[in-house]
Amino acid sequence: MEFFSMSCYGEFCSFLILFTLLSHTHTLLLSNETDRHALLIFKNQIEDPLSILRTWNDSLHFCNWYGIKCDPQNQHVVSLKLVSLNLVGPISPSIANLTYLTEFNLRNNTFHGEIPQEIGRLSQLQTLNLSRNFFQGEIPTNLGHCTQLKTIDLTHNELVGKIPAEVLTSLSKLRILYLAYNNLTASIPPSVRNLSSLTDLYLSNNYLEGRIPDELGRIAGLEYLQIGSNELSGMIPTTLYNLSSLLLFDVTGNQFFGSLPPDLGLTLPNLQYLYVGENQFKGPIPVSLSNASGLIEIEFIKCNFDGSMPLDLGNIQGLQYLNLGRNQLGTKGGDDLGFLTSLKNCSNLYFLDAVLNNLNGALPRSIANFSINLSHLALGGNQIFGSIPVGIENLLSLTALGMDNNILTGAIPIGIGKLTKLEGLYLSRNRLSGQIPSSFGNLTRLNELYLYQNYLQGIIPSTLEKCHYLQVVELSDNNFTGTIPVQVLSLPSLSNSLNLSRNSFIGSLPSDFDLIFLQRLDISDNKLLGEIPLALGNCLSLEYLYMSGNFFQGTIPQSLKNLEGIKELDLSHNNLSGPIPKYLEKFTNLNYLNLSFNDLGGEIPKEGIFKNKTAISVLGNDKLCGGIPNLMLPPCPNQDTKKERNSLALRVILPVTGALVCLILISCFLVVLYWKRKSRKKNVPTSFNADRHLKISYLELLNATNGFSSTNLIGSGSFGSVYKGIIEHNKTMVAVKVLNLQQRGASKSFLAECEAMRNIRHRNLVKIITSCSSIDFKGNDFKALVLEFMPNGSLEMWLHPEGGERQSKDLTLIQRLDIAIDVASALDYLHHHCQPPLVHRDLKPNNVLLDDDMNARVADFGLAVFLNEASSNLSGNQNSSIEIKGSIGYLAPVFYVKIASL
Template identity: 55%
Template sequence: MEVTMLLLSLLLFLNSFNHFRFAATARTLFTDETDLLALLAFKDGITSDPSGVLSTWNATTHFCGWEGVTCGRKHQQRVIALDLSSRGLVGSLTPAIGNLTFLRKINLQNNSFFDSIPSHIGHLHRLQRLNLSFNSFVRGIPVELSNCSDLRRLDLSNNPLAGRIPHELRSLTKLEYLLLETNNITGVIPPWIGNLSSLLVLTLYSNSLEGSIPEELGNLANLRFFQVSANLLSGIIPLRLYNFSYLYLFNVAGNQLQGSLPPTLGNTLPRLNYLCLGGNRFEGPIPASLGNATGIVDLDVYENNFSGQVPSNLGRLQGLYHINLGSNQLEASHANGWAFIDSLTNCSFLQILGLNINLLGGILPKSITNLSIELQLLTVESNHISGNIPSGIENLFNLYALGFENNLLTGNIPEDIGKLHMLQVLSLGRNRLTGTLPSSLGNLTQLNRLYLDSNAFEGPIPSSLGNLQHLADLHLSQNNLSGSIPNEIFNLSFLSNYMDFSDNYLTGELPLDVGSMVNVRALVFSGNKLSGEIPGTFGNCEVLEYLFVDNNFLQGTIPPSLGDIKALQYLDLSHNNLSGPIPELLENLHLLEYLNLSFNHLDGAVPTKGIFNNAPAISLIGNYGLCGGIPELHFPACPKKSSEKSGRSHLVRVLIPIISAILCLTPIFLLVFLYWKQKPRKDTRSPASSLDDKYPKISYRELAEATDGFSSTNLIGTGRYGSVYKGSLLHDDAAVAVKVFNLQQLGAIKSFIAECDALRIIRHRNLVKIITLCSSVDFRGDDFKALVFEFMPNGSLEDWLHPGINEQRMMNSLNLLQRLNIAIDVAEALDYLHHNCQPPVVHCDLKPGNVLLDADMVARVGDFGLAKILCEAMSMSLQNSANSTDVIRGTIGYVAPEYGAGGQISTSGDVYSYGFLLLEIFTGKRPVDDAFRNGLTLDSFVKMAFPDRIEEIIDPLLLIQDDDDPRGSTTRSLHQCLVAVIRVGLLCSTLSPGERMNMRDVATEMHAIRNAYFGRSES
């Protein structure tokens, strides 16, 4: 009986256990299915997955093992975290994400999600961290987020979100991080934010917020990070905001705030590291208590109305590396006013000291030469400083910019200034300096800009300036310099901007070596005592835009070679002793806007074409031997050269032998004509004829054998007008790239002709080298055209910036120095095309796919199928607009906006393309990235973070420590380098062509950036 009862009890227990296990299994299956379906819906919303991260989301693995998905321990089958940051995902965020009800963390930052943020996220009551930054979410912030009552971190920064900050978010009382920067948020800063007592970080940077900063924000006692810069805020900062004892960043720059700073500021913000108040309307003194906030490393109060003396105790900020007090009304008239310099000698990390555009007077203290040896920029320009340049300035041997311009300095330039070997900019112009120019200036071999104008320097120009091979600007005007200009200066072939010697007492002749300055844009010799003739070698200065040699004692004739300076815009030869006729070749200077030849001894007929047909643009007065010209010039008519009778007799003497010769040659002409009629006709318009004499042709058979019959396995890439194959020429086994044109494609022939014409006149280390060409027929008798180039084993820049789905980007990424080198190589190539080719060449299709990399990672620009030779492009622009079918067909995203409006082809169009290429190299984003919608573009995306938050928009791979960086760059130097590069990109990509840099200046600037952060490394 007992055994029977025991068995019965066991059966009942097993039955209950199985029922329990079945119920648990059912619940598991149900929850599994809910999360699984939500994740699959998320995947369905993705339209592009370049990194292939979602390829792991398949049936072979449980979703808890999918990449980016984390399941909890307590609830083993429930998703608690979704982290797919920086994977390049493109698509919309599915509303089904609201079904992942156990989610605590969502991180989708730095992708390309678009459309609106789904309100269903409000169903995630366990959510603690939501990061959707650096995407393209639009419309407003969903009010349903207020239901996520456990939310600790909300990061929606760097999206084009619009509208106001929802009032409903006031219920998120556990919020510690609120990041809404770089959006299109409008309205005011809500006062209820002051009730979020747990808030540690508040950043509303770069929006369109207006009104005042609410008093209620003073309740945020735990705040560490307060950033509301680049808005439209006004009024006075509430005093309670200056009492956050834990605050380490206080940034309100770029608003319309006013008022004065509390005198106790440094006491009430003892942990402050960054104080950024620039670009506002603050006034009053800078509080001396700042010296008590000893953690400050960045003090920027630029462009306000601060007055009084600079606090003398700033040296207590021993970690200070950046101090910018420029564009205020700060004063110093005696030693006490300059005591802050004595104090700053304690700041051993100081790199930047900006004191320009103030009311500082008196004499610079000797202690300025004892500032940190880390100092890179020192500018005190546009003040009232007197006395001498302090001796010992050479102690600051890491300076790359020294600005003393526009003061009242006297005395000589110290000889030891030549020891500042890192110096790139020396600005001493508009002072009262005297004495001779020290020869030691020639030791500043890194110097890029030298401004010594408007002083009282005397004596000769030192020949040692010829050592400054990196010099782009040289200004020596308005001094008392005498003697001849050293020949060595005219061998500064790198000098690409201005060389100004005007208003001195220089004598002697201009040497023939002046023609060596093939890169210079402006030469100014006005107001001197130069004699002799104008050198004909000026015609070699092909990119010269401004030539002023007026008010000298030049004689002889105007050399016709001046007509070869096709870029010339302003020419002034007035007030000299020039004689003879005006060269007719000056008519061909189509860019010439101003011509002054007045007060010379010119004679003969005045030309009537070109600029000579524009009376307001020329001045010829004081030349009493001139005649003719257009009526508006009011010169007398020129006398006839000969009588009518002598003309007839001369005509007879000329025509008789010509007629006799024609009669003798007629039978020969007839035979040639008959031969030509019987000969089989061929296409005499060979597009390759321009290259025939330079590169030998190759047969179709040889190319077919070299590429294994143009096999698909040898296909490198395809383009609009054809395909490129890798091949190997049999005679020397050299690897080549064969570009075969698809002649069935409309425009392919024209592209072939354009590329041949361009390749005929160009040759540079940063251009793809052409080996030979083929203009023949294939085995079927059809026309065949191809170009053969040197093979580039490292592919294109496109391959490195945007590798395919199956490629590992981390393994195939470029470090900072490599990207700099590539950008410099491309700049050098365009500089050559624009400024050294004759005539200049406009590439018209610059993009990463047309930048190739050789075995040493040297960049080569290729594909000249859309290139235009500038003189040809100019003549086209003068034709009737009926020619509009011949438009620029560059790649969308890189084409200059003026081309779309029918503007003239110009080198500035290439500059625009280069600007976007540069931004793409350093952000890793294409101009046509799907993230750029609703008016957002690559350049506006960059501008929103420039310069303070530049790290947030650059390629994240650049933030990884770079083992190839020879200097082991710190985060700070990385930031400075990136800011300098991105600045160039933005200056090149401006909408107005006239505001863009030219490629000569771009190349100079990029070299200077590399030298500043990597020394003189070229690798």
């Protein structure tokens, strides 16, 4: 009996243990199913264009899904991390069912909508990163319930409203709070003092206002404080200056006033980054600054700091960036440049800017001993005198050298030509003399050259032709002589401005040059003569053309009618003759026209700009007549006689002439029809066929695009990038589409585009000039297409400009209609008039390009398919899934019909 009792008791205990285990397993399974279900709901509400979440299915346990980590003990989700995957959609509130979640990271996607309040139920959450998305609405107040949070990063979104005080009250463990780059308003809550563990606070680029609360200075461990680019005001609380732990102090771009404490470098000894610019601070720069010997970057730009600069800044040997620009520094008479000598000890200094101050003195020779890493040296807008120190060529890393608006004298050192990395040289408004050194031809990376308003003389060195990146050349108001070199007028990179005005250039302009990208040309007030060259009509981008004060003669050439974008045209004070061209009436952008003091004659047009008396000047042309009454010019003579002659021509001569013309046209038509039928069987090569065999190497394309430089990049897509370039042997501007062969499908796209363009011809299709299939200098396969260059870009650029800014002119209704007709003509040809018919499969505004006359051309046939191929593919795979190519929102109708019929 006792044995039976003990036996029953043992069986009962075993049963109890088994029951408990089964119950726990059942509970665990139900709980795990809750996690899985929550993830699936989250997935079903978003778009996944890269199919990253394709593993989220029953073939794998959810703990093995992409971006998911589970606790190995209880198999609950503890981390959901989906970063930079192009995911689109809202966050489902079901995410709150992941009750063990400690990390929730969706950085750099396209999530939108409001951040759900339900996130406040994630009581174990430690990291919340939703940065670089498009979230709207306010910051959820329920985040205050996530008391374990250590990191909150909501930067780069569209959040509005205030920073919730209730969130800050209970997050005592929070170390990192990033809310920068949103639309937050109101003030910084005093409850920020409750964030006792906070080390990083980033609130910049919002619309925060009011004063900084004193309580912020009581967070003893604060290391990074960034509240720049807001609307904060008042004085900086003294408590902030006592945070000895601070490494970053950024209050740039607010409305703070007062002065910096003289002991700043002593109270903030660990400071590494100090940004206080664009405020209303005044007074001297603290002498104690050098005591913060760990400083790396200092910025005092656009304030009212005055007085002399500390002479011991060189003690900050790790200093890399020093920006003192746009203040009132200087003593108005003393030697204010002594601080430059100490900076030679800063061996890592790469940026030094002290423009627009009151600094007085001569440049010390020690400037030649600055850091070899110095890339930006700007001292313009001061009272600096003397010469540019010899030895400046030692600064081999310089990309920008600015000493404009000073009192510098002497010659430009020849050694500047050794600064081969220089991109911008600014020496204008000084008293420099001598010639431009021919060594400037070595500055092959130079983009901008400003030498105007000096006493320079001699000729412009032809070596400037080697500066293939020059976009701006400003040489006005000097004493240059000789002819204008054709090498300068033939620089294809000149796109912004070429200003040679108010010099003593002589001779005529070259008859052949091609500045197709140049927007501004000023050669006024020289001694130039001869006729206005026809080549000016090739400068299709010109908006401002000034040629006044010379000795040009002859008529205004007809080639200028190509300058349809011109805004200002000044041909005054020359010896021009003949009539005023009628085409000037059609220039819709023209708002200033000066033709005064020439020898022009005939009737003044009455339309376009000629309707506005204040926009034109025709004084000093005694042979002009007519025009609008406000010009008060005499009427043109013999108007009635001319009308009678015209009437006679209309009544008698015109009918007879018309009959003869009709007879001649009918005869010509019959002859042409006969020869056309006779030669129909002949294979006459088109211009495209002639170009088709043009061979071009990888090296030629490399040179044409300046080494596939980012400055030549005009677009990028799924399979590659497009660069503008100039083919050397015929100086033709082209677009070079370089395929990214690492991208799956790129080679197939290349072959498809070649095949398509080999079989189709139409005026509204972009022409492929040639192709290149080669090997680059690293031994990698290289494939590229060379296409016609479309100066006016894509239709997408005109319809949806970047940043919300409008183009220089909007598309008119007529232009929109013309573009629609052009695209329709191209599609009609592709679908009905080429054999076999072709389906584009990716027609969208990005693939509609506009030439210089705003004619539309359909481009990018990388996804195109001939309809017989598409039909065979569809008929042969009726039971398989159909792969639809193209962009979201666009699908060729013909292809859609084929799919729908299955």
